[in-house]
Amino acid sequence: MATSRSRKNAFYAQSGGVTAVINASACGVIETARAHRDVIANVYAGRNGIIGALTEELIDTGKESAAAIRALRTTPAGAFGSCRYKLKSLDKNRREYERLIEVFRAHDIAWFFYNGGGDSADTCFKVSQLSQSMGYPLQAIHVPKTVDNDLPITDCCPGFGSVAKYVAVSALEASFDVRSMAKTSTKVFVLEVMGRHAGWIAAAGGLIEDHGIPVVVLLPEVEFDEKKFIARVDELVKQHGFCTVVVSEGCHHPDGTFLAEQGTRDAFGHAQLGGAAPVVANMVKQALGHKFHWAVADYLQRAARHIASKTDVKQAYELGAAAVKLALKGHNAVMPTIDRVSDAPYRYKIGVARLADVANVEKFMPPNFITKDGFGITEACKRYLRPLIQGEDYPRYKDGMPVYATLKNVAVPKKLPAFELR
Amino acid sequence: MATSRSRKNAFYAQSGGVTAVINASACGVIETARAHRDVIANVYAGRNGIIGALTEELIDTGKESAAAIRALRTTPAGAFGSCRYKLKSLDKNRREYERLIEVFRAHDIAWFFYNGGGDSADTCFKVSQLSQSMGYPLQAIHVPKTVDNDLPITDCCPGFGSVAKYVAVSALEASFDVRSMAKTSTKVFVLEVMGRHAGWIAAAGGLIEDHGIPVVVLLPEVEFDEKKFIARVDELVKQHGFCTVVVSEGCHHPDGTFLAEQGTRDAFGHAQLGGAAPVVANMVKQALGHKFHWAVADYLQRAARHIASKTDVKQAYELGAAAVKLALKGHNAVMPTIDRVSDAPYRYKIGVARLADVANVEKFMPPNFITKDGFGITEACKRYLRPLIQGEDYPRYKDGMPVYATLKNVAVPKKLPAFELR
Numbered sequence: 001m002a003t004s005r006s007r008k009n010a011f012y013a014q015s016g017g018v019t020a021v022i023n024a025s026a027c028g029v030i031e032t033a034r035a036h037r038d039v040i041a042n043v044y045a046g047r048n049g050i051i052g053a054l055t056e057e058l059i060d061t062g063k064e065s066a067a068a069i070r071a072l073r074t075t076p077a078g079a080f081g082s083c084r085y086k087l088k089s090l091d092k093n094r095r096e097y098e099r100l101i102e103v104f105r106a107h108d109i110a111w112f113f114y115n116g117g118g119d120s121a122d123t124c125f126k127v128s129q130l131s132q133s134m135g136y137p138l139q140a141i142h143v144p145k146t147v148d149n150d151l152p153i154t155d156c157c158p159g160f161g162s163v164a165k166y167v168a169v170s171a172l173e174a175s176f177d178v179r180s181m182a183k184t185s186t187k188v189f190v191l192e193v194m195g196r197h198a199g200w201i202a203a204a205g206g207l208i209e210d211h212g213i214p215v216v217v218l219l220p221e222v223e224f225d226e227k228k229f230i231a232r233v234d235e236l237v238k239q240h241g242f243c244t245v246v247v248s249e250g251c252h253h254p255d256g257t258f259l260a261e262q263g264t265r266d267a268f269g270h271a272q273l274g275g276a277a278p279v280v281a282n283m284v285k286q287a288l289g290h291k292f293h294w295a296v297a298d299y300l301q302r303a304a305r306h307i308a309s310k311t312d313v314k315q316a317y318e319l320g321a322a323a324v325k326l327a328l329k330g331h332n333a334v335m336p337t338i339d340r341v342s343d344a345p346y347r348y349k350i351g352v353a354r355l356a357d358v359a360n361v362e363k364f365m366p367p368n369f370i371t372k373d374g375f376g377i378t379e380a381c382k383r384y385l386r387p388l389i390q391g392e393d394y395p396r397y398k399d400g401m402p403v404y405a406t407l408k409n410v411a412v413p414k415k416l417p418a419f420e421l422r
Numbered sequence: 423m424a425t426s427r428s429r430k431n432a433f434y435a436q437s438g439g440v441t442a443v444i445n446a447s448a449c450g451v452i453e454t455a456r457a458h459r460d461v462i463a464n465v466y467a468g469r470n471g472i473i474g475a476l477t478e479e480l481i482d483t484g485k486e487s488a489a490a491i492r493a494l495r496t497t498p499a500g501a502f503g504s505c506r507y508k509l510k511s512l513d514k515n516r517r518e519y520e521r522l523i524e525v526f527r528a529h530d531i532a533w534f535f536y537n538g539g540g541d542s543a544d545t546c547f548k549v550s551q552l553s554q555s556m557g558y559p560l561q562a563i564h565v566p567k568t569v570d571n572d573l574p575i576t577d578c579c580p581g582f583g584s585v586a587k588y589v590a591v592s593a594l595e596a597s598f599d600v601r602s603m604a605k606t607s608t609k610v611f612v613l614e615v616m617g618r619h620a621g622w623i624a625a626a627g628g629l630i631e632d633h634g635i636p637v638v639v640l641l642p643e644v645e646f647d648e649k650k651f652i653a654r655v656d657e658l659v660k661q662h663g664f665c666t667v668v669v670s671e672g673c674h675h676p677d678g679t680f681l682a683e684q685g686t687r688d689a690f691g692h693a694q695l696g697g698a699a700p701v702v703a704n705m706v707k708q709a710l711g712h713k714f715h716w717a718v719a720d721y722l723q724r725a726a727r728h729i730a731s732k733t734d735v736k737q738a739y740e741l742g743a744a745a746v747k748l749a750l751k752g753h754n755a756v757m758p759t760i761d762r763v764s765d766a767p768y769r770y771k772i773g774v775a776r777l778a779d780v781a782n783v784e785k786f787m788p789p790n791f792i793t794k795d796g797f798g799i800t801e802a803c804k805r806y807l808r809p810l811i812q813g814e815d816y817p818r819y820k821d822g823m824p825v826y827a828t829l830k831n832v833a834v835p836k837k838l839p840a841f842e843l844r
Binding site for chain 1: 436439440442470471473497498499500501503504505506507587590591592594595596598599600601602603604605606607608611613629633634697699700715716717718719720721722724725726727728729731733808811812813814816819821822823824826828
């Protein structure tokens with residue numbers, strides 16, 4: 001393959017909510033592309049994701065030093081900017097697809113690397129089909145990324161291991177705090193974490209049970225039952241003097257309404273959530289009278305590069321690198337995956353999935369990962385989770401603060417007329 | 423001194439809200455006491471703070487191994503339990519003071535080490551006076567501790583440097599996240615931090631300005647002016663495309679009501695339950711229409727031993743050790759302090775303050791630490807803050823989780839009849 005075509009450029013974009021390790025995937029893509037300069041001339045990154053491709057706002061990653069690209073491995077969030085922007089189907093918005101091809105053609109782009117979650121996998125799949133439907137040679141490879149851990153086929157999704165570690169460590173620390181205070185003060189601590197549909201992040205909070213902490217986990221997979229919940233908290237506080245509740249933002253009542261909805265919706269039409277923790281905490285207060293504290297981790301959890309999982313950082317990098325290798329082997333419409341071989345010691349191989357099997361499929365917590373009462377995680381779930389939070393991968397610090405990279409992000413000169421986003 | 427009296431026991435208790443490093447002070451007290459076994463027979467810790475002294479629930483720290491005591495240095499929260507319990511004045515509750523003396527006498531306690539903040543300094547001061555008023559020989563030494571950093575005389579308070587580091591690092595990481603998303607999604611991120619009266623913790627969020635982040639800091643020292651605040655956010659978002667707001671829980675309106683007390687309602691008409699962050703975020707949404715995210719760090723911030731400041735851990739230990747040395751030198755009614763010698767490099771000496779000068783005095787941010795517009799911190803403030811977050815002091819990890827100590831907390835056999843708390 002490498003010798004059968006002239007050098008072309010690659011396009012890389014970050015999509016959707018960013019993570020502590022999405023830049024590690026970018027690092028994997030760019031470093032691997034640089035190692036194949038005989039085939040891949042340069043990597044152009046989309047400024048603010050796919051929008052950068054539509055508006056021809058491309059970033060010349062070739063202008064970044066090897067040290068700057070290496071620093072991406074320890075820098076959280078999206079170094080090139082991300083976006084929440086979902087392409088409609090080809091029928092409904094042919095204009096945008098034609099523009100993509102126009103931009104790709106103008107900049108001699110043969111490979112499309114899209115780094116995102118479920119919605120982005122769908123977009124990537126649509127782009128992969130352009131080659132056929134529009135007669136432009138293009139290979140589209142999806143690089144998995146989502147703290148929600150809800151992509152199918154792959155063992156886990158880069159970003160998840162780090163947020164899981166953040167949640168487990170933070171919940172443990174806060175639980176030690178509550179345990180200290182419970183005699184005369186706070187008896188119940190509620191931590192709200194992300195996870196609209198799948199409860200993987202909240203499940204990670206369940207790991208603190210192994211450290212002697214009484215914990216209730218509220219998952220979106222389990223319809224919320226206030227009476228049973230209060231009874232469980234009451235039982236744990238009577239037994240231990242305190243308890244911790246880890247509630248997923250997607251936790252909902254049997255009628256489907258979330259415990260807390262802010263009313264606003266994002267570009268994908270998803271309800272913007274937040275505020276389940278105070279709702280749950282007040283429920284406990286009303287029913288049992290316990291003093292409570294609550295925290296909403298929000299962006300802190302998915303940006304927490306300072307406590308990233310070494311396993312997660314490694315996998316994020318490897319999947320970025322694997323995407324480039326798949327492209328060089330001629331693949332299209334695929335996503336590299338983590339295929340677990342064993343739990344302990346954790347062993348995995350890098351596999352590959354067809355995007356047709358990935359797009360629009362959400363992976364939820366399986367029933368055998370949830371305790372019968374619905375308020376905890378099983379040993380099988382813990383066996384699944386434990387390897388993913390293994391190892392620390394600290395950033396470098398200077399003057400007490402982590403050294404995170406901000407790239408130059410030099411623009412590639414535009415060649416086309418402007419394009420208006422609608 | 424060491425040879426002039428027979429061996430006696432020391433009492434140590436943790437008081438008020440715990441911190442990431444209060445156990446490092448406990449470690450300093452116990453290890454230093456153990457190094458003076460010729461004078462100090464044993465350290466008895468109060469189970470759940472001063473309540474343990476009243477109820478004669480004493481913990482025999484002599485039953486803990488050297489390794490267990492050493493592990494306190496890297497364990498957050500209060501290993502012996504803390505409490506929120508303020509002794510009334512001697513006139514109003516002579517019964518409790520008499521009980522304290524009774525317990526101290528029964529257990530041959532000659533030294534009272536009280537590890538806490540402002541209220542606790544006041545309690546410690548009252549106890550220090552018992553020696554005279556009740557004719558029982560007792561030396562009371564206060565070990566400073568408070569994330570609020572509001573004790574006078576000392577340069578800073580153990581617990582603060584670590585929460586400051588947590589807030590600065592977390593705000594930086596979340597700001598990188600918002601910066602990534604701002605093009606199509608979140609433009610304003612609001613982080614709520616502790617500090618009911620003094621804005622030291624929120625001020626630490628201001629340090630991210632040096633990392634290129636547009637940030638607004640809302641302090642309790644500055645009366646909140648909604649119009650000016652919105653104008654400032656508008657200006658920053660127009661200039662940078664995004665901005666971060668760090669709001670102190672104690673931020674309040676000119677009439678004294680807290681922002682968090684405002685009975686705002688979400689889009690569904692549900693009352694919003696507490697939290698200054700959602701109130702501020704909704705203000706921005708209403709006035710400027712920006713999409714927002716908000717986080718409430720709550721206990722996560724003060725328990726975050728995983729990102730503790732090395733300087734803070736060191737000082738917490740040193741002040742615990744210094745308290746014992748002051749006791750051995752015959753001091754009573756004092757508190758060891760950090761006396762800053764220089765900012766950069768940071769140099770300090772351990773000094774001593776009279777509790778009469780510490781009790782009931784709150785140290786607020788001085789005017790020259792706050793920018794003229796009231797929304798930021800000055801270079802003088804940054805010079806003050808920077809040394810306090812210097813250095814990382816990571817706990818040991820096992821299987822991806824920090825190894826935090828849980829002590830045996832063996833009870834000292836009771837010798838007295840029960841005492842009822844009222």
